[in-house]
Amino acid sequence: MAYEMTTHFQVDDGDPDNLKWIAEQQLEWLEEFARKARDYGNEDEFNLGLAGQYADMSRKFKKLRRAMWDGKELTGEQPAEILHDLIGHAWITLYRMQKMEDGK
Secondary structure, three states, X not given: OOOOOOOOOOOOOOOOHHHHHHHXXXXXXXXXHHHHHHHHOXXXXXXXXXXXXXXXXXXXXXXXXXXXXXXXXXXXXXXXXXXXXXXXXXXXXXXXXXXXXXXX
């Protein structure tokens, strides 16, 4: 089964520039997240819960800190990709939190 997603979000001329930029980027981020998520298969098959999500994000933050705080050059993932991954991990975490609240 496939789902086609459409969204309508209006950004007005008076809105902050960062909001306009985020609105333009969100579909690209979602497409990147979906592409990466497909490599993992069904998320419920290997669910380590919120602690697992925290561990995944913690590893990403460690790499991000090296690049952004310590000024080190990364040889693999670059800061923008790491930040995109963190957005995806935040979405997954919120999804799992909602499932817990719903008792699923």
